[in-house]
Every structure is written in C-alpha cells, then in structure tokens.
Amino acid sequence: MKNIRTEEQMNRKIAYDCGEKIAGARKELAARKKAFLLSMSVEDLKRVEEMSTEEAQAIVTKKQIWPFDMKNEKEKGRSYLMAFGIKMLYDRISPKAEDGISRSDYLQAILRLKEWTESIQTRDEMMDCFSKLRRHLELEGPKPWILLAAERNVRTAKKEYEWALENPEDFSEALLNEYGSVSAVINSYKTRIEEAEAALEEALKEQKQALQNPFLALGYRFATTFLDNNSYKAFRNKFLYENGNWNKWEAAVKKKADKKNKSTNSTKEKWTRVLPEYFERIGGREIQIKRPEDLLVIFGLRGAQFGKWVEDNSGGFHLKNTAEALADLADILAIQDEQISCGKVLGIAFGARGKGKAAAHYEPTLKVINLTKEGGMGALAHEMAHFLDNCLYEFSLGERTTGYASENPLGAKLPSSVQEAIDAVIDAISKGDAVKTVPNENKRWSFTGKFRQMYKLLEGNVAKTIAFFEKEYLEEKERLEKRLMERQDELNPAILKKRLKKIQRDCTKNIKKVQQVIAYIHEQETGEKLKDIPIATGKTYFLIEAEELDKGRKEPYWSKPREMFARAFESWVQDKLNQQGRRNDYLVTGTKAIIGQPYPRGEERKKINEAMDRMVCILQEYFFSQFKTKEKNATTKMRPKEVITQSIGTGSSTPIEERFMMESNGQLYLF
Template sequence: MNQQINLFAEAVQTSKEDIRSEKQQNRKVAYDVGVKIGGSRKDEAALRKAFLENHTVTSLEELEGLSPLLASSLVKKEELFSGFSLEAEKELGTEPVVARVKQLVIQRIDKEPAIDSPEERKSYMLACENIQSILKTITTLDEFLSTYYEIRKRIHYENTDCTYTLNKIKVSERVINRVNEGFAEWMEAKDTFDHYSNLLAKITEAKNLPLRCLGKKFVNFFLNAKSGNNTINTVKKSVTSWEDLLKKKSNKNTSKKSTKLWERTFAERPDRAGGIESSVRKPEDLQRKHGFRSIEFGHYVDDAKAEEHILRSSEGFYDLCDALDLDHYYAVSLNANLSVSFGSRGRGQALGHFDANAKVINLTRDKGCNGVLAHEFFHALDNYLFDYSHSHKNGKIGFATELSGLGILNPTIRDCIQNLMDAIKSGHSKEYIPNKNKEGDSWRISTGLTSVYERLNGDLFLVMDHFKKQFDKSLERRLSMVHYLNSNSEKDKEKILKRNKRELNKYAQAVAWLHQKQTGERVDSIPCPSDKSEFFTNAVTLDRGKIKYYATDVELAARAFEAFIEDTLKSMNRKNDYLVYHTSHSLAYPNGEQRKKINTAFKAFFQALKKIELL
C-alpha cells in the first residue's frame, strides 16, 4: 500500500507551476497548490462575457474543447437572449404590442438544448442567434405578421423531402436544353425551373439552419395558426400603450417567510476519537497524502484558520477511507479529479457545497468545520459516477443517484444504486392529503363508503387504507393491460399513475366531508398509507409538501450517507465531528429499521465500487 501511495503522489505532483495569487505570496499556509482550478465567479464572468460578445461557431468549439460543462451553462436561452428587454424595444421604436409578442415568442423557446451534445448546442445557439437577428428588424405588427408566415414556411421546409423538387428541376432543365428559347414550352419550363430552384434553395437553407431545435412550444406557435392568432389577439386587447406594458405588478404577497423545520446543529468544537494521527500541516501535504488535484484558499482565510482546516480535513478524509474500508487514502480524490477549497467559493448561508462545474468541495472559512465534509464528498462521488458513465465527455451536470441520464455503467454498480435509492425512498409510511373541501361543498356518498367508515369507527387512516388497497389492485390490472397491449408504454403508465393519484385524492376529500358530517370535526388533512419511506415523506415535509430540495434524490442520498458514516464510525468506537455530526434528527435523517436497511445498501454499493476498482 505504501508503494502505491508514493507512486500516486509523484504522479499528482508533476505540475510545479506556482499558482499563488498576489495576496498569498507571503503566507505560510493559506496558499493554493496543484493545478489552478478556475471556474471561480470571476473566471466564469470573464468567459461568459467573451462568449456572449462573440457567438460564433469557432468560439463555441473552443469552449467545448475547454469544458463541455461550461459550454452547456452558457448555451442557454437566458444567456443568448440577455440583450432583449422591453425597455430596449421601446428605444428602438417598436410598437408595444409587437414588443410583447416578441417577448412571448422568446418565452416559448426551450431554456436549453433538448439533447446534451456539442452538435445540439451548436444548432440551438445558431437558431437562437438567427431568431434574435430576425426579431431585431421588426417594429410594426404588419412586419411581424409577414415574418410570422415566412418562419412558418421555413419550419415546414425543414421536414420537406427534396425528391419531388429535384425531379421537377431535372425535367424542366431537359426541356430548356431541348427546346429553342422563346417558345411557349421553353418559357413554361423556365418558369418551372426558376420556381423549384428557388424552393430548393429555401429548403436547403431551412435544413442547414433548423428552428425545430428551439422546442415544441416555439414550433407550435408558428405551425398552429390558432395558437399564434390567439396570442396576438390577446396581446392586442391587453396592451394599448407602453404604460400598460411597463407598469410593474404590485407585490400582493406580504406574508413572512416560514421558519425552517430543521437546521443543522453544530459542535462547539469539533471532536475526534480514534483514527490515524495526521502529519498534514501544509496544503502540499494535503494534496500529496490524498491525491487531490488542487487545494485552494480564499483571500480572507488566514494562516491559523487554514492550518486548522488542513489538519481537520485530512483527519476527516483518513476516517472516511477507514469507514468505507478503502485500500488507500488517495481514493477520496476520485482518481485525482477532485479539488478542495476553503473559504473561496461560499454561496449564501451554506456551510459547504460541491461545485460540480469545477469538481471542487468548498468548506466555508468559519462554519465549514461543522460536520458537512461527508455530505459534500458523497455529492462529489455521485457526480463523478455520472461523469464516468459518459466517459467524462458530458456537457450537463448529473448525479448517478438520479438514475435518469446515466450513460454506460457497470450493471452491478447500476443495480447497487437502484437498490440504494429503493431503500431510501420505498417503504411504509403515512402521507397527509390536504382537506380542500369548502363550506357548502357536498358529496354523494355511497353506502359502501358509509359502511366502511362506520365499521372502522371513523378511523380515517384505516378507512383510507381499506380503499387504497382496492385502488392498488385496480392500478395493477390497468398497468398489466397497458403492458400487454403496448410494449412501449411508459407514457401510458405515467398517465395511469397520475389518474390513480387523482382518484385517491378525490376519495380522500369525500372521506373528510363524511367525517365532518358525522362528527362535526373538520380535519386539516387526511392520513393515507403510502409506499414511500418515512425518510422520504419527512423530507417532503421539510420541503413544505413539494419535492424542491430536501426530498430530491441527490440530497436524500447525501444525508443518508452522513448517517451511514456516523453509524460506521460509532461501530468502530470512533467519531469525527468535522466529517459528520449529529444525524439523529427525526425529519432530516433515516431512523430505525430503515436506517439499517440503507446502511446495508451503502455497504454493498461501496464493496462493488472497490471490486471493480472505481474507488
């Protein structure tokens, strides 16, 4: 093992370039080492400005060569149309109705290319540039309508087969060559030749610069006359002057921000028990011992704070490797792809975050010591596996635990990820359906529902459990029928699942209404059995009833990983508060038997990664 570490350390330190910033020249500890990470806000701003000033194929290709991720972040509607504004249109002398219609046309364009590839980004960028140049020339409604029909034809041309057109050109050309000029037959052939040659040129132009890549909503606006006409007529009625268009809507939502249901608890001073004693004192040591690509410090991190972070993070990575039973301490660098920064890339109130663009874990200067290292490391690993599945050539940020969008990945690893996410999200719990009944609402209640309600003594959960089982049986029959009739049935299955959920919600409203009629009590929500785990449903509660942040696959997996690491260290009679701290909160972390099940899935996952030497 020692020989392996030494060989790896030599490979990592081949770059001797001094990357210290000017402010770091006289520092003894808080200075950057390794390869310059880049991707800071300042670097990104400069690259974005250069690209937006010169949207050429050449500049995009250079960007793709440098970083497909950065190219993907720039080739977006908000960036490509950043110069459009209603105020700018007013300065150009555009009619207010036309300015609003232009705005709506741009809104219909997809936010980004539908497919993650350099070719699609190129087509999308060129199409956006072309539409933008066309819209700039339009100031009156007559001009817009004329252009509207031209764009409609052009979109039609994209899917036009040229066989008939080419044949008409060849036939007319033969007549022109055979018949003397000036004869009626010659003149007719010449007209045909000119017409179809002009048509072929338009078709070719449309195919070379297609607009369909801008999305279905954009295309529908031009191909569906009803959609276009309705939009224009609606704008004509609502916008009569620039005052109508530019007046700001009053903000009626004056409610205070809701308090968080969970916040991390912090150790007053991060403690550690057990584990290898670290000799790391300088950034070069941290890079060499663990194989990181780079170590970076913010300008406001002094030597004392830097030394604390370097020592504690090294201890954290040692303990992490031991908890995962890895064969070497440089495995945490993810094949020297990962960098670590301290106080240089903070965002908002976050204690730390993983920057997927630059592949760097950032821990904040003062509060980054508070047990978030394990959480951010799992984000880095999760993202690394996604990139690995695409041979690190992807232009979109993705995570393996999301499963969708994964490229080529070892089947065993893919199965382990699926099993892990099943353990995290599936189970038996209660979900609460809001009671949306209003005063005066009435339901026609069947005798069957009334009978079940009375037999179960008005227990709403038991009543819903009884009927959900019936719904599930019906759902199973519908899904099996769809599979039998249509092998490519994912969309149909999705429709059936949504319909089943709507019907269950409707039934819950009827149960709540019956309960209030029988007892006089109005309940705020109706408890219903769920096939989702308690960990998942609690996360939805943290997200205030929607899947926004805490309940996303990526965040669920990272918090579950924290719990797994803390439990594993505890079983070894060890702890490291810098690495992970206090994962017992009932809403934020898995608990009980589900926690054990998830831990087992994590063990199998990391054993599989070790077996194929991905860690």
C-alpha cells in the same frame, strides 16, 4: 512540486496553492463570465463551461441573453403594438435551456429570434414573423407536413406524366387547344415533375437550415405555441385584436415595476445545517501533516487551492481537519488513503470558490470540492458523496462527464452487480410505505359501482382502496405513454412532449378524484366524515419530507436523487463512526434522525444503511480496487484487518467478504 502560489500567498507558510493548478478560481471565472456577457459568443460560453457547468447554467438565461423590457422598448421609439408582439414571443421562451437542450443552441436561438424581431415595424411584418416561426419549427420535426406535401406533389406529378404517356387519346380538346399538340401537353406534365422536384429540393434545403438553427431550443412552451393549431390560433388572435392605437405604455411599464417590487420568500431555505460550538474528533488514526503538499501526497489529491482571505491560521485549521476527515472516511470505506481521490482526480479548495449561501459545494466539471472559510465544516462527507457518485458514473462510461450514478444507468465498464447495488440504495432511499394525508373536500361525487365494490372487498380500508385505483391509473398511464413513444419518430418533439404532459396531467387528475370518491364512499358506508384522507404513497418519509422542503422552489433541490444519495451517505458515515465509538464533526455533523430534518430516520435509516453497506462492499471489489497503488509510502498505511471489518460491518469480527458476498464461477452474488 511546481510553485503555483498567487501573489497574495508568497509569504504564507501553510495556506498556499500547490499541486496542479485548479482552474475556476473566482477571479478567473468572473473574467470569463464577463467576457461571455459582453460577447454572447458560443466560444466564450465554452470557456465558462470548461470551468463550471453550474456557473454556465446560471448566466445562460433568457434575461441575461436578451434583457427585454417594455420601458426600454418605449425609450427606443418602438410602437406599443410591436413591443407587445415581441413581448408575446419573449414571454414564451423558456427561462433557461430545458433538459436535453444544449446551452449553445439555446443561446443562438434567442439571439436569432432577437435579430428577426429587431427590424419589425408593422402588424403585417409581425404576422409574417409568426408564420415564418411556425414553418421553421415544423421543419425541425422528424416528418414535417411541408416535406410530406412536397414529396406527395412529386409522386402525383410522376403519376400524371405516366398517364399522359399512356393515354394521349384521352386529352381533352381544350387541353390540346391550350398547348397546340399532344407532345406539348406531355412536355407540360414533364415540366410539372421538374417543378415539383425543385420545390422538394428547396424544402429539403430549408429543413437542413432549420435543423442547423433550431428554434425548438427555445423550449416546450414556445414550440407548442406555434405547432399546436389551437394554441397558434389563440396566439395570433391575441396580437391581432390588440388595439395598437391605445396608449398603453404607462400601464405596461407600471405592471413591470410592480412585479419587480413584489417580495418573495420562495428562495428562503427551510433548513440549514446547525454546526456544533466546538468541533470534536474522537478516535481515528493520527495524521502527520504540516503543509498542503502533505495532504496531496497522503490522499493522492491533484491540487489544493486557498482563497485570498484564508490566512495561515484558518488554512492550517482546515488542512489538519480535512486530513483527519479523509483518513476517517477511508477507514469507513475500508480503502487505502490514496484511493479516496479515485485516481488522483480530486482537487480541494478552501474559501476559494464559494458561491451564494452554500457552505460547501462540489464541481463535477473540474472534480473539485470547495469548503468555505467559515461554514464548510461538517459538510465534507456530503461533498465526497457527490464526488464518488460522479466518479463512479464517469468510470463506468470511460469518458468525462458531469453526470451521477444515482441519476443515470451505469456504463458497460462496470458489472451489473454494481448497478444492482446502487439501485438497492436508491430504492431504500425512495421506496417505502409512508402514508400522507390530503384534505377532504367534502363534496358529493358520482361514480361507477366498481369503486364501492373494491372498497368493500378491501374491508373498508380507505388507503388500500385508493392505492389499488392509483396503481390502475399509473399502469394505464404507462400503456398510453408506451403507445405514444412508439410514434416518436413521426411526431415533432414539442408535440410529443405536450401529449406526454397531457397523459401525466390526466393521470394526476384521476388519482386526486379517486381519493375524494373513496372518502365519500367511506362516509356513506360508515357515517364517518374523514377530515384528512390517508394516502399510501409508496415512498419513504425521507423522500416525502424532502419534497416538502422543495415546496416553493422553482425547481427541486432536496428531492433530487443525487442530493438524497449524498444525505443518505452522510447519515451512513456518521452512524458507522458512532458504532465504533468515534466522532468527526468536521467530516459530518447534524444528521440526527428528527422529524422535519432532511435525513433518514428509524427503520428507513436502518434499511438505507444496510443497502449502503452492500454497495460499499461491491465498490471495493470493482471500483476502488482500480485505484490501488502497488507500493505504499511511509505516510500511507493500510488499516488493520479488524478496523476494515468493523468499518463496513455491524461490529462483527466476521470478514466482510464472507458476510456480504460469495464467489461462484467468477461472479459476485449478494445474499
């Protein structure tokens, strides 16, 4: 193997980089990030994205690209009114690129808006900027009224010209006097066509330019401010009625400072993995490993990376335990050791790429797992779940991607049975019969008779009655959304999104109201005043508790499908080890089924494990088999058949092929 040691690693015997050089070490990534923050160029952004999409997402934000501040505007000598107008625009920009918007478009849109506003000095210039933005955003839509009006003018001019050719006798005396002759009048109609066509051509050029430089990339709120008539009117009036003669700088700067000094606990984690005092491994094969090259050979890894502060002692600890953990995971999955890396694409890093408080993380761009020097133990199964989830989706598409099979439909390179198996796991994770409660507002409600009628038909069952009407509202929501999506080719994307949000908002409002109405009916019928109203959620407690952990966060983490899948996979791995009387705390630990923990428990855990069993079996047939090596080396051996059987099954000695599937006409069917 090529020597790729860093300067600090030259005298190390264990903790040194080997195999393929894994890009994106902290030092290299920091240099690329610094270059981007200095240049704010698309080229430097792409260089960061090549190493880490997560880091790119973290630095491509409104505050990083355009750190607008009222205090700075005052120091630059800008008038309060102009700074106020720019702040109105700035506040409506999305904090980061929204889903479906490329970071490069978002970056360029902010820089373009910043350039537009830089030279504005008067109220009229600011109003012109607002009008220009409104026109630009309108032209970015599929059927902008500006273009439709220009096309209509061309049609009208042509019809008028045809009329003039056919009816010269109908020309008025005033018209003839104005132009001097019939032919001159006809030529005037012809000129109108040329002018209308020129205006249309100009509008098309303007549209092309708008599409090449989209302001829609600034986000939903920014776009709807200008595209929605009522929002635009309110926005303009807010600026127009602001009295620029008042000296409001002090108040504006103080408000910013107060906001900065506010403390918040929104980012404080509500759960962290508790590591055992001593790491144990019970059972499992003995793995002979003396140096990092052995890890690469045995498990088909493409490279290993050690951080600057990971010395031989800690490096040796991580190396040995990682090898044993991957061997145990291969046993559980019933695959060859080399197959664990899905075609030699996985890289492993120890204390080389840590960020924030995460004990470990997976980078889908570079297909590398990083375990921190002190806290990465017990998280390898979780990160391997992310790796397999990502590789499965990538394999199905036949192209590089950072997406996950748990969050996206698979591509055509895998059969439908694989998608069905994954769907079954996701359903087991998210769909259940969990009941939650909401506080009773104890108000008097007016309602139609159908609510009381259904309550009685369902024998006074509050949860079932609410569930019935919730289903009705959700079905109506789907109908409205479908009808609206049929017009998506006609509507500006921002307006489409606004109307979809309104449908969702109205549905949520109706569901909340019906919960209170049924509780009120129950009180009228039985005299019982419910303190809390039971709600059948249709979800698992696993999902509900994840959503609870997400409360207070700016965006979901615990309830993301990929994270739910990874924690379900962890639980499955630990349960499989327990069934065999085995244990590996370095691979997985802390998935105890306790209320309030972010792991499945009880019957839900059992159902998830059963679905995971079937999915793994299908993956052996259609996914892992693609990475099987023809010849085995001395360090890599297939597990005995009894181990394979036990690792996927429930302890029975029946072969997995007979228990989980049957072959018929070349197709695979689940029982």
